[in-house]
Amino acid sequence: MTLKKREQQAILQNLKQNTSAKITSTSLLESYTKVVSLANSLQIALIALFGLLGAMAAPIAFNSNDQQQLNIFWLLLILLGTHFLSLFIWLIGCLKRTNVSANHHWFNVLLSKLGRTMRLPKEVIEAFLTLRFGSSAGTWGVARLLHCCWTSYLLGGLLSAVLFLMTHQVHFIWETTLLTQQDFHSLTQSISTLPSWLGFPAPSAADIAFSQVGIDQQPEDTRKTWAIWILACVFIYGVLLRLMLAVLSHILYHQKRTAVWHSYTSNKPLTAKVSSQIVDPAPTNQSDSQIVPPRPLESAEQRSTSLDQICYLFEWSKSIPTDALNGCNAASLNNAEQQQAYLQHPIDHRAIIIDADISPDRGSLRFLRQANATTESFYLHGNAFVQAWSQALQEREITPHKIIHLKD
Template sequence: MNPVALPASFQDAVITEAVKLVEESGPLADAQAMRQAMSLGTDAPGRIVERARILGQRLGLQAEVARGRAWAPWVLLGLVALIVLAGLTLAGNVLGGGQRQINVVVALASLLGLHLFTLLLWLAGLALPLGTFPASFGWLWLSLTARVAGGRHGQAPVLLRATTRLLARARLLPWALGFVSHAIWTLSFTVVLAALLFALAFRSYTLNWETTILDPAFFVRSVQLLGQAPAWLGFPVPDAQAVLSPLAAASGQRAWALWLTGCIVVYGLLPRLAFALLSAAVWALRRKALQPDLSEPGFQRLLARFETLAPRQIVDADPGAMPHGAPAHLWAGDTTDTALAIGFELPPEQPWPPAGLDIGTAQALRIDGSAGQRRELLDALARMRPRRVRIGCRAASTPDRGTERFLREVMALCGECRLWLLGDPVDAAARLRWQAWLADAGLQELGPIDTTEAVLHGAA
């Protein structure tokens, strides 16, 4: 993970990651976005974020995020309402309806069974790669919010993938989804306990257990074992006589009721509340790690492209100048099978393309060096991503800062680039002057070449 603090907010991180996911299916026309981001004068990582913001506006990502934020509380409120209703229904079933009898074994299994199963799954997911926890309330809330906010044809699926990828990379996915799930379970147990205590306080119930094949001593040991932790909080534990008696006295019924309540508090409510608080604490500690990984190839290519757009202060020979960095290129897998021959700042009488160039295998373009024509050419190169480019320059010309910057910009948008010196013939002194200038500018790999045959052999 790159240590640079990239985005200013979690939304910026999601938008940046989402744009990267969109570009995995094909590059976007981003020449204008690159120049706008470059004009801000921030560092390279900040420019990546700004580029993503500009492209995100065009793709509608920010609008989708805004709709998601608006719908998220309502979706969560709907889930909470369903959980509260389910908790009340479950409490009514445990209380036995109009029969006024509670089977404590069935009550514990009903109230704690699913809770314990999902809690164990979540704990296992902290150490094992269990994906996105599709069975949790947190994942259900996130998915429903994305579906309601974006529908089937919006950008919500991309934003959902970007969010989960960021959370997983920061090791926050189980904690973020777990917080929502634990909070909902905590609310559910609160509702169940409130309904249970209200009914037990104002109505008379008979609590017992039933079995056909189990030894009654098993229930005595189970009640005592399960009652140890609630006993630390002051909840009573029924003695063996109360457990074995099919119809315990009123005091025994009170002990049964408080024992059942204590088990729900200790084994249901408190673990969920504790893990919800722990999840919130982990989120607060790790949220700074919610950043796209700048070491990935896609971001590295963007950093290289921004580097080529940066203004340079070195062109002419300077004995005290620092050495240039290696020129940037597109990776071979990112280019198309296209070859270009570009005439750069050629005099009007210079024919272009030369008569010996086979245009059937190479496209020929010509620019006069003006800012407008340069922008149009660079935009075209960004779309075409050619594999090979040959740049024709007049050998008698003197290279300058503008020439170097143009060469570097073209190199960053193609796979291979060579300089083609034009003259009839090319003067040896001119060729040596260009070679010395290329070496001083750190562009030795450009050549130069000075024959049409070499161009055809290497480019077209």
């Protein structure tokens, strides 16, 4: 299986800060490809299972009495009832715009369990769920899967019903306590509107009269008309409707998924003729003409001070730079609890070391701005996003004197 170039770039960018540096890019892409194959196989298996269930359910719906009589509208209700109920629930969920992650949580859990069984790296599975089922992409991705499953279910039921009607001769009847024959005719004509547009014949008043319960003889043409009409209703209101929704969900899923990939590939490491950018910058009231360009940074060698402060590695994911730390025993600020403790228990001579090979984001910058009052220095370790970090920190009122480039 070949991954798209943009997805390859996105997966490498995503895993860059969550995976050990000892794992090569080739190994990451191989593991990611296995997860993609697993997810595709899982979806195909679910679609095939629904098709099998539909093929098994149709003969049960066509189960008739000793006189081989089938109630027409009761039969339609059995064949299409659960389909319309699930479609109604799905539409209500879309209108309410519920939490998108909850809409596809079941698929994430199922894929994660299968991935662990196959011993696939947890980080790669999480990256796959982020890149292919993150944000609203997951909502439309699972919507596509659900509509494909129901299409398979209804198609399996339709083929099974065709086989049943080809091998059995049944009498289609209708009976009611509250409705008249005219009411039944009007209802039939209303349902027949869409099938008639596609060339399927609608039952006539004579067909309805010959199908009333208590009529012993039913013409062969009437039985054939009812059979084609029922099959046409299942095809149009079931298979065709779900197939159209599956195609629509597929288009929206690809659009949202591509947007997720673009959010990663648009923040690639700096290259020639490409300026640094801040991911998700915080709003500012300053106009463009008032923005002061960031001052150039000093290196640790240019500064008389050394790393004799209490050091904290901020959201650190790569190996600890022991040479650069010069014996400093560094603590970690990798989660919300550690960061909250840092803010609540200030002490003197503290320094935060930032991984400058990862682009800044708003959440990280918000914490660093809060920590500025009780932090003596901010060291940038790495080279890829040094200027982006420098600009972002200075925009958050951290003086250039406190920002030092700690070179590799």
